[in-house]
Amino acid sequence: MAVTLSKHSYGKSHVCLSYISRKEDRHDFIQLSAEISLEGKFDDAYTSDDNSKVVPTDTMKNTVYAIARMHGVDSIEDFAKNLAVHFCQTYDQVESATVSVSEQLWTRIDCDGQPHGHAFTGGGSEQNTCCVSASADSITMHSGLKGLKVLKTTESGFEGYSKDQLTTLAETKDRIFATTITAEWDCGNVSEDWTAIRILVRSKLLEIFAHRYSPSVQRTLHEMAEAVLDSCPAISEITLNMPNQHHIPADIAKLGLQNHNDIFVPTPEPFGVIEATIRRDG
Numbered sequence: 001m002a003v004t005l006s007k008h009s010y011g012k013s014h015v016c017l018s019y020i021s022r023k024e025d026r027h028d029f030i031q032l033s034a035e036i037s038l039e040g041k042f043d044d045a046y047t048s049d050d051n052s053k054v055v056p057t058d059t060m061k062n063t064v065y066a067i068a069r070m071h072g073v074d075s076i077e078d079f080a081k082n083l084a085v086h087f088c089q090t091y092d093q094v095e096s097a098t099v100s101v102s103e104q105l106w107t108r109i110d111c112d113g114q115p116h117g118h119a120f121t122g123g124g125s126e127q128n129t130c131c132v133s134a135s136a137d138s139i140t141m142h143s144g145l146k147g148l149k150v151l152k153t154t155e156s157g158f159e160g161y162s163k164d165q166l167t168t169l170a171e172t173k174d175r176i177f178a179t180t181i182t183a184e185w186d187c188g189n190v191s192e193d194w195t196a197i198r199i200l201v202r203s204k205l206l207e208i209f210a211h212r213y214s215p216s217v218q219r220t221l222h223e224m225a226e227a228v229l230d231s232c233p234a235i236s237e238i239t240l241n242m243p244n245q246h247h248i249p250a251d252i253a254k255l256g257l258q259n260h261n262d263i264f265v266p267t268p269e270p271f272g273v274i275e276a277t278i279r280r281d282g
């Protein structure tokens with residue numbers, strides 16, 4: 001039977017690294033997980049027994065630590081870029097290397113209003129993310145964040161939606177709005193300060209979420225994206241994913257009790273899935 005190998009890539013996932021940057025007055029700390037994916041002239045390993053072009057995924061794992069040694073880890077964007085460029089420049093058979101990094105966040109402990117030199121708190125769900133693809137003549141980079149949980153107890157409603165015989169949802173002007181934000185934006189010019197830009201993006205997302213009345217998750221998502229594009233000229237496109245994590249008014253009427261819009265059942269499943277990409281015109 002004739003077959004064609006139409007597409008292939010391979011790599012290593014969940015390569016975990018903790019990195020201390022020892023400054024004179026403090027230590028910085030980054031904990032990350034990297035995923036490496038290579039595309040290139042690896043056909044022979046699939047279509048024959050010839051592994052001569054295959055860079056072992058075990059070598060990819062070792063490279064993560066070697067690049068940390070050689071270049072340090074100033075930011076996940078820099079680190080991912082150094083790794084992706086390394087694979088392209090080192091191996092002729094590599095046509096493109098994609099490195100995705102997610103960073104577990106550790107926050108410096110404040111003691112008596114002073115930032116501690118080397119002690120941190122962690123354990124939250126929020127992570128910083130980036131994805132860098134490098135080839136011989138180009139580098140593309142995206143930054144992002146995920147797991148950013150937000151909730152507000154009012155200033156959110158949902159009304160005027162399409163109704164038919166299957167509609168049971170009650171209209172409301174006052175509901176809980178809870179979501180976990182995933183955001184990804186393009187980094188057109190890869191040499192900007194992407195750490196500072198992520199801080200600005202995050203603050204704009206939170207500002208709009210907190211301060212604007214939400215007529216729907218969709219509308220709030222769009223307003224959040226507009227605010228980011230408005231305040232960050234370096235970003236031309238942002239994708240936001242915001243699940244609607246429902247807190248449904250508890251039906252306590254059957255207990256002879258009144259719900260004053262203050263007793264809810266958090267329902268992890270099912271949840272609404274709202275995602276959009278918003279691009280600056282021009």
Ligand SMILES: O=c1[nH]c(=O)c2[nH]c(=O)[nH]c2[nH]1
Pocket residue numbers: 158169215216217218244272
């Ligand atoms: O903000 C919302 N958008 C929807 O599309 C939707 N659908 C739903 O049942 N509740 C909501 N809320």
